[in-house]
Amino acid sequence: MTHPTPDAEPVPGSSTDTGATLRGVGVSPGRATGPVVRIDADAAPEPPSGPAPADPAAEAARIRPAAESVAADLHDRASAADGQLGEVLAMTATLATDPSLLDKAEALVDRRALPAARALFEAAGEFAELLEATGGYLAERVADLRDVRDRVIAELDGTGRRGIGPLTGPAVLLARDLAPADTAELDPEQVLALVTEEGGPTGHTAILARSLGIPAVVAARGLLAEQAASARVDGSSGAVQLLDDRVEPGVETVDRPQWTGAGRTADDRPVTLLANVGSAEDAAAAVRAGAHGSGLFRTEFCFLDAAREPDAEAQRVAYAAVLGEFAGKPVVVRTLDAGADKPLPFLDAGGEPNPALGVRGLRAAFERPQLLDAQLAAIAAAAGDADAEVSVMAPMVATAHEAAWFATRARAAGLRRAGVMVETPAAALCAEELLDAVDFVSIGTNDLAQYTTAADRLCGALAELNDPWQPALLRLVDGLCRAGRELGKPVGICGEAAADPLLAGVFTGMGATSLSMTSAALPAVGAGLAERTAQQWAATAQRARSAPDARTARARAAE
Incomplete structure (x- = not known):
């Protein structure tokens, strides 16, 4: 069953009489036109059942x-x-x-x-x-x-797997979906845009397209049933126009002032622009991109290949390598977010009917508090070795009691600033009580969207529900920002939605004090914020959150 969506609209500046126009979910901004190359995800033949092996x-x-x-x-x-x-x-x-x-x-x-x-x-x-x-x-x-x-x-x-292979020229790629290893082969200089029939706004394809700076649309239903020689793609609106004739490749650039490196609106209201990182290499790239620090250091990537829990010294060294890149800058370290799609051998939660709603994030620490305490001690030790301004936050918090429990353990470890991620509607709806218990909150828009709409963020048929422009999500964010202003505590955004320059402005208009994103998005977001005053962004936010649906919210914000 597919989720009903409004009628498709043409890509701005294009005609609609030369081919079908599809509507997906725009996940990486930008517009591009060019000849299409289809990636056949089903090309590998099914291996035969015989002959039986002699040995x-x-x-x-x-x-x-x-x-x-x-x-x-x-x-x-x-x-x-x-x-x-x-x-x-x-x-x-x-x-x-x-x-x-x-x-x-x-x-x-x-x-x-x-x-x-x-x-x-x-x-x-x-x-x-x-x-x-x-x-x-x-x-x-x-x-x-x-x-x-x-x-x-x-x-x-011994046949060698056929990947995407080298392109003969700039092209728009059309695919059912792309595996991460295939995405690793993409050359951003040759790939004008990427369109997939499956996937969602928080899936791997979307995340990696944003990190590469390639305009992308996912969940374009019926894409591979259509024939086309060329395509026009709008990675912001999600419109994809398929053209019968071959057109010359081109990328439409949006006129923006060059980013000065400052995080400010047109009337100089400050907004801290941060990067999401998971390794020392990420951290170095973030600093080169002009990040003011990191709003999300994902520590679970230090654990992925470990058959047993890494000892305190190994953790300290791994964390210090990241923190060392951010001398004099703020870094928010997220404690282990294991479970669900990040299972660890030494954290066997047993069989769970729905791991996305199971023992993940901070919940894993309730039965094994020693695991959390060891990690907090390693983070504190690494912070002592570095000159970064280190804060720590817990993932998957549902109640103020859980937040207070975490903050107490963090401070006992010597970490003075403790916060939590808001990824559940329960936490968002108790914003005042939550902020009473901690020093700050950071909103994980990816999970908050899927839990708010009860729509699996990986289901292409429900991608529209996971669009971060959904008014229900915007209203939850607005309530959190309002509570932050009343209590004088920071409210940041660290989900993928912060990488959308227009949506980043909406969050700023609501009162978000920091925005954390993939490093590649920093220049566009920084330049976009500077185009309007804080008051203009506030008015934009009001128009978006009062919209009846995600598409109208985006359109109102863009007016």
Whole structure:
């Protein structure tokens, strides 16, 4: 079932008589026109079930080395990639050597005398069905799992997996979806824009497109059923016009003043512009981009490959490497956000019917407070080694009691400034009580959107509901900002929505004191804020939050 959406509108400045115009969700701003290149995600053939191997034991023994080779390649790509792309690739690499997957595939070779490639194909199919049935964050891993499956099969068959490959010229890419490893191959100089039929505004494709600065639209339903030689794409509005004739490639630039590096409105109201980081490489890139600090340091990426909990010294060294890049600047360190799509071997929550609503984030610390205390101690030690202004915050907080519990432990560890992420409607609706318990809050728009609308953020059919312009989400943010002003405490935004220059202005108009985003978005957001006064942004925010739907909210803000 698809969610009803308003009638499609043409891309500004284009005609609609030369091809279909589709409407998706714009996830990376910018406009581009050019010839299309289709990426066939279903190109890998299904491996045959025979002939039966002469030596099943030897055949089964081929699976694990092939998987380890794929994992090593993905880890190499992760090390060479910047920012969030590297983080996503590292997470994908762990799928290739998942013990349960490999054990299942080897058992199928032994029990049914299947060739190794077929056994892995069937084992991955069973795992994909489980992930899809689970929903939530784990469903996001299905596309990654299938990509890993195809890479291991190609390794087994010696055929070499066919990726996107080099483009012969600038083009608009059309795809069902893109795996992270395929996205790693994209050349921003050649990819004019990216349009996918599946995905959502907070999925991997959207996040990575923003980090690469490529205009992108996701959840363009019916995209691959249409034929076109060229396309016009508006990554802000989500409009995609498919053209019958080939057109010359071009990118429409938006006239903005050059960003001076300051975070200010036209009348000099200050807004702190920060970067979301997960590694020392991210931190260095953020400083080069002009970030005033980091509003979200994701510490879980220090844990992903660990079979057991890293000791305090290993954590201290990892944190200090990031904090050292931000000398004299504020850094908000988020404690471990494990669970859901980031399972850790030493944090087995057992079977959960819906991990997105299960034991994740701070909830994992209630039963294992020693894990949180050890991390807080390591963060405090790293802060003592660095000259950064370190704060700490907890993810997945639902009540003021939970917030107070966390703040008490953080201060006991020697961290003077403690806050929480607001990702649940329960926390947003108790803003005053929440802010009473902590020094600041930071709004995670990705999760807050999906929990507010009860719409899986990874379901393309429901992508419209996860649009950060949804009035329900805007009204929750407005209430939090109002509470922050009344209590004199900062309210920041650290979700992906802060990377949209227009929406960043709306948040500023509501009273957000800081905006944290991917480093690539900082110049556009900084320049955009400077185009209007604080009063103008406040009026824009009022028009947007009073709109009846997301599309009207965006249109009113853009007027």
